[in-house]
Amino acid sequence: MQKSVKYALPELLAPAGNLEKLAAALTYGADAVYLGGPGLNLRAANAHMSWEQVAAAVAQAHAAGARVYYCLNALPMPGDLPHLAEHLERLADMLAGGVDGIIAADPGVMAMSRRRLPHVPLHVSTQASTMNPAAAMAWHDMGASRVNLARELELGDMRSLMRTLRKECPELETEVFVHGAMCLAISGRCLLSAWLTGRSGNQGTCCHPCRFEYKPAPGAALRLEVEEKLRPGETTWEIEEQQDFSMMFAPEDLCLIKYVPALVRLGVAALKIEGRMKSPLYVAQVVDVYRTALDDFGAGRFRPGLYLTELALASTRPMGSGLFLPGARKAGRRARYFDGVPALSSNVLAKVQERLGPDSWRIGCRGRWTSGRRVQAMLPGLRRPELPAYALETGEGGRLEVLNPGLTAVLRCESDLLRPGIFLRAAPE
Numbered sequence: 001m002q003k004s005v006k007y008a009l010p011e012l013l014a015p016a017g018n019l020e021k022l023a024a025a026l027t028y029g030a031d032a033v034y035l036g037g038p039g040l041n042l043r044a045a046n047a048h049m050s051w052e053q054v055a056a057a058v059a060q061a062h063a064a065g066a067r068v069y070y071c072l073n074a075l076p077m078p079g080d081l082p083h084l085a086e087h088l089e090r091l092a093d094m095l096a097g098g099v100d101g102i103i104a105a106d107p108g109v110m111a112m113s114r115r116r117l118p119h120v121p122l123h124v125s126t127q128a129s130t131m132n133p134a135a136a137m138a139w140h141d142m143g144a145s146r147v148n149l150a151r152e153l154e155l156g157d158m159r160s161l162m163r164t165l166r167k168e169c170p171e172l173e174t175e176v177f178v179h180g181a182m183c184l185a186i187s188g189r190c191l192l193s194a195w196l197t198g199r200s201g202n203q204g205t206c207c208h209p210c211r212f213e214y215k216p217a218p219g220a221a222l223r224l225e226v227e228e229k230l231r232p233g234e235t236t237w238e239i240e241e242q243q244d245f246s247m248m249f250a251p252e253d254l255c256l257i258k259y260v261p262a263l264v265r266l267g268v269a270a271l272k273i274e275g276r277m278k279s280p281l282y283v284a285q286v287v288d289v290y291r292t293a294l295d296d297f298g299a300g301r302f303r304p305g306l307y308l309t310e311l312a313l314a315s316t317r318p319m320g321s322g323l324f325l326p327g328a329r330k331a332g333r334r335a336r337y338f339d340g341v342p343a344l345s346s347n348v349l350a351k352v353q354e355r356l357g358p359d360s361w362r363i364g365c366r367g368r369w370t371s372g373r374r375v376q377a378m379l380p381g382l383r384r385p386e387l388p389a390y391a392l393e394t395g396e397g398g399r400l401e402v403l404n405p406g407l408t409a410v411l412r413c414e415s416d417l418l419r420p421g422i423f424l425r426a427a428p429e
Helices: 019-027 051-063 078-093 107-116 132-139 154-169 192-195 257-266 280-298 306-314
Strands: 011-016 032-035 067-072 103-104 122-124 144-148 171-180 223-227 235-240 253-255 270-273 348-357 360-365 375-378 390-393 408-413 425-427
Touching: 011 019, 011 280, 019 051, 019 280, 032 051, 051 067, 067 078, 067 257, 078 235, 103 107, 107 122, 107 280, 132 144, 132 154, 154 171, 171 257, 171 280, 171 348, 257 280, 257 306, 270 280, 280 306, 280 348, 280 375, 348 408
Parallel strands: 011 032, 011 270, 032 067, 067 103, 103 122, 122 144, 144 171, 171 270
Antiparallel strands: 171 253, 223 235, 348 360, 348 425, 360 408, 375 425, 390 408
């Protein structure tokens, strides 16, 4: 008989780049979401909401019992301060049913937030690069109730930091990024985008040039190996041409799923998933994995092989442990998973949109679906049961043999597995 583990499980904090992604996060088990309004957040260019959508998101999340944290984590220029004041006024107007916290990185933003919204918890963004307990307690002195620990910290550093905070500042919460894109710079403090395109990553308009593909200039060599001066003979950076272009700056994505037990035992308040610019499907799958891992650990079991297999279907780049493992900063030690990039689009078939009748559901097609193909329902808890007999139909009742991506159709199926918001995927052959 398995024994439950007596640790307080951390909050699972998920990205909500729009209302559809918010719904995916809530459906698959997020305890809280973070989002941004029109400007002054680090996804201001492509993953923000209007004020009307922010209000709708707050209402939807609260109805589901989840918390909402509002991002004001850009580093504003002098001319942005009137805009910041407007944001705070807007948030104050909706305070009765408003956000549950503000995420900020700039000391001035924090000070203005505390003055205008003293009762709204203040969370310090990863952009602040909090790496030691003195910095964490300094943020607390400025009114912060939670700090996001820098992704550059090893597990041993986190243990030391947490030990000090438990003694000297036990009321301060800590939050750790566990999954998603890593930046070439220290927690996003990068100038590549501003230098190349005039779009500043620190003000929410990064074009992610580290993810661009490059090739040697005409006449240049097709392979580059770099060695460091004091370590002759040791290649420390290698760029190799692949199909004409190579992504030479991008690190692999962060994946700490195997180390969730260590983070729970550490006593962090929240595990955070990156990805406001990712798809609703990505949010659904990753949230489902980490929710299940947390619940499994609380129930006295842990299945890292299952979690990694599912995450492989959601990955767009190789995944690794970043700088989390002991010695990673000095020796480049890290775990790396899935060097190949699986194609998810051929696997996921549709999203259930709404129930139309006792045995009929409106679905939005995501991948080419041939009638008669075996189909799994992607249910929360990493449950993947197979649907019984079904039929695909047009809205007028005509039978469909093939359903193509982007189309809406009716799924006829007598099953209690289906519900709005879940995804359907092809069963393994």
